[in-house]
Amino acid sequence: MRVRTAAVAAVAALSLSACAGGGTPAGSNSAAAPSGHELAVPTTPVTITFEEAMTIGTLKPAMDKLVADFQAKYPNITVKLQGDPDYATMYTKEKAEVQAGNAPTIGQVYESWASYFQSGGAITPISELAGTDTPPQLAGFYKGVQKDLALGDGKNWMWPFNKSVLILFYNADMLKAAGQSEPKTWDDYATAMKAVSTNGVTGSTIDPGTAAGAAFGTQWFEILTKADGGALYDADGTPHLNDAGAVKAMTYLKSLKDAHALATGKNYPGETALGALKGAFDISSAAGYGFEKKTVGDKLTLGISALPSGPQGAVNELTGTNMVVFKNATADQKAAAWAFMKFITGPEEQAGWAAASGYLPVTPQALPQMQDFIAQNPYETAAVSQLDTAFALPPYNWIFKCQGYEATAIQDVLDNGAAPADALKTAQDACATAKTQG
Amino acid sequence: MLATVLGVTATTTARPLAVPGRPARRRNQARDFRTTRWGWAYSAPAVLIFATFVIVPTGYTFYVSLWKWNALNPAMSTFKGVGNYQRLFAATQPTFLSSVWHSLYFSGAMVIGGTAVSLAMALLLQRGGVLLNASRVALFVPHATPVIATSMIWVWIFNPRFGLADWVLHSLHLPTSDWLQSSGSSMPAVIIYSLWHEVGFTTVVFLGGLATLPNELSEAARVDGCSAWQEFWYITWHQLRPVTTFVVAITAITSLQAFTQFYALSGGGPVYATTTLSYLVYQEAFVLSDTGYGAALAVVLFAVTVLFTLVRRRTAAGSESSLV
DSSP, X not given: OHHHHHHHHHHHHHXXXXXXXXXXXXXXXXXXXXOSOOOOOOOSOEEEEEEEOOOSTTHHHHHHHHHHHHHHHOTTEEEEEEEOSSHHHHHHHHHHHHHTTOOOSXXXXXXXXXXXXXXTTOEEOHHHHHSSSSOGGGGGXXXXXXXXXXXXXXXXXXXXXXXXXXXXXXXXXXXXXXXOOOOOBHHHHHHHHHHHOOTTOEEXXXXXXXXXXXXXXXXXXXXXXXXXXXXEEOTTOOEETTSHHHHHXXXXXXXXXXXXXXXXXXXXXXHHHHHTTSEXXXXXXXXXXXXXXXXXTTSSOEEEEEOOBBTTBOOOBEEEEEEEEETTSOHHHHHHHHHHHHHHTSHHHHHHHHHHHOOBOSSGGGGGGGHHHHXXXXXXXXXXXXXXXXXXXOOOTHHHHHHHHHHHHHHHHHHHOOOHHHHHHHHXXXXXXXXXXX | OHHHHXXXXXXXXXXXXXXXXXXXXXXXXXXXXXXXXXXXXXXXHHHHHHIIIIIHHHHHHHHHTTEEOOTTOXXXXXXXXXXXXXXXXXXXXXXXXXXXXXXXHHHHHHHHHHHHHHHHHHHHHTTOOHHHHHHHHHHHHHHHSOHHHHHHHHHHHTOTTTOHHHHHHHHTTOOOOOGGGSHHHHHHHHHHHHHHHXXXXXXXXXXXXXHTSOHHHHHHHHHTTOOHHHIIIIIIHHHTHHHHHHHHHHHHHHHHTOOHHIIIIITTOSTTTTOOHHHHHHIIIIISOOHHHHHHHHHHHHHHHHHHHHHHHHHHHHHHHHHO
C-alpha cells in the first residue's frame, strides 16, 4: 500500500513537472521595440481592473473620485477597483493573480515588485502603451518621479501614482515647553528629542520594519545614511549597507535609544505616541497628514516641517507606489489602462487627488490649482520641492529582501543593543548573497 | 501499597478480554471488503479529495524544491537539484538551524506548558456545578476565537508603552517587559498568547478523559492511604496516559505548524527571534518570492512533522499495550 501511495505521488509529481515545463524559457522579460504609435483610446465598451490599496480614510473617496471623473470623460470604459487593506496583502494578491493567469489590468507596485513581475514577463513596458519609452507627459513630472519609473534595463515600465516624501510631524506645544524650536539639522533634532524625553515622554517611536518589509523607520535610516554621505546601493543594486555613512546613521539612532529619546513599536507607533502625548515627533509620509491630524485632534498644536538636513544637505526618499499594466490584458484593456493612467496623472486630476488624499502631486503643473490647499497646508511647498531630489532605491527585486535586512539590523541595534557596525555587516553580507541569487 | 495500587490499575483498566480470533476475523473481513470494487468505489471520493489537496501538492512541493522556481512563469525556472537544500545550511538571515530551534522552543513550551496547565485546569473544573461550568465555557471561549483577530488585540496588550500587560506588572510593582519588542521576550510573549488560545481545547479533552475514569480505583487508593498527590500521580494520571499522549501529539503537531500568531503578533521578529520553520516557509515562498527555497523548507517541515507523527504512533502503541 505504501509503495502504491508513493508511486501515485511520484506519477503526480512527474505529470505536474511535465505540465510545468520547467527550464524551457517561454516568456519574455525584455521590452519590445517601441512601435512609435500610442495606443488609441478604445471606442467600444471595455472594462479594466485596478488592484489598489487606497481603501481607508480619505484615500477611498479620493480614489473613487479619480475613477468617476475618468468614467465621466470615457463612458465606454469601466474601471473596477480591486481594493486591498494594505500593501502586503495587495502584493500577495497580485502575485497570486498573475500565477493564476488572472492578473488585474493595472496594479500598484513598488519598484522592486515591478522588477519581480518583469522577471516573470508579467508586465507591459510603457513603450508598448505610448509608442515610445519617453511619452511627452513624462517631462512634466518632478525629476525624482521621472527617474523612479525605469527598471534595471533602463526602460520605463511604470507610471507614477501615489507619490510622497517623508516629513516631520511634531508636538509644537511640547517643543515650546522644552525651550526647543523646529529642528533644521539632524543634530538639532537629536538635541530636541533628548530635551523632550522626560516625564514618560519618549522623543519619538519608530517602526523599524521587519524582515518581510520596510517601514518608515527603515526609510529614516536610509535617509540618514545618504545625509551622512553613505551610498546604500549602487545604481546596479550592489549594496553598501555597512559603509561609513550607514554606520554613522545607525550609531545616531543608537545614541538616541541609549538616551531614552527613541523607542520602537509597530502599527504607526509614532503617530499613536504623538496622539497620546507620549511622543514629540513622528517622521512619516506627507500622505499621513490626515491620519496624524485625526489622531492628535485638539490635544496639541501639530507642527509640520520638512525633514532636517545632514552634512550632505537636505535628503529625502520617495515613498508610495507606481502603476504597471499587466501583460495578459487585451489590446483594448491596455489602451484603456494607458488612457486611465495618463488621465489620473494630469495636472487637474493630480490637484484634486493630492488635496483629497494627502499624497503629493507628481507634476508641478498641478500646483497652480492647489493654491487654497497650499495656503492651509504650508508644508506642501517644501514637500513637493523635494520630489525633484528625493531618491528611490534601485529597482531590483533583491532590494526588497535587503530592506528587510536593513530593518533587522535596526532591530538588532535598537532592541538588542548590537554594535551598529556588526549588525550592518550581517545585513551587508546577506544582501550581497541575495544579489548573487538574483 | 503502591505496588498493589499499580497492580489494581493494570488489571482493572485492561480492556475486556477479546475472544481469540474474533477481532482478527473482523479485520480480515474489513480488509477483504476494502479490496473489492465496492470498497474502492466507496473510498474513491475520499481518496480523490485527499490526493488532490494533500498527496499531489506534497509531491509538487518536493518537485518545486529542486528548482529556482519562477512562480510567475514556471517555464522560466532553472533546475538546481539539491541546491535549495544546500542553501538551508548556508543561509544567515536567518539561519535554518535557528528557525528549527525556534520551532522546537515554541513546540516544547506549548507541549509541556499546555499539557500541564490544561491538566491542572481540568482537575480543577472536573467536579461541575454552575460556577465551574461557567468557568469551563470561559476557558474554552478563547479557543473559539479567530487567532488573527485575537492576536491583533494582544499586540496592544503587549505594547510596552500603552499595553495592559505592562500596566498590570507596573501596578503590582513588578518589572515590566518589552514583550514583542525584544528578542529575549518575544517568544515567551507569543507562547503566553498561544497558551491562552489553546488551553481551552486541551482542557476539554482532559475533562472528557477524566469523565470516563472509574471512581473505584481512586476510592481504593484512598482506602489504602494514598495522599492526594499519590492518587493523582499513580491513579488518575496513569489512567489518563492515552489522553495525555493524544494531547501531547496534537499540541506538538499544531505547534510545529503554528503560523498565524507569529504573523500577526511578531512578524517573525525582532531579529528573527520568532521566525519558526513554518513562518520561514511563508516568508521565503510568499513574501520574498523565493519559491524553490521555500518549498525546500516546507519539505523539511513535512519530514519533521512525519517524524513526530511516527513517534506519536509508537508512543501511543506503547501506552495502549501497557494497559492491556
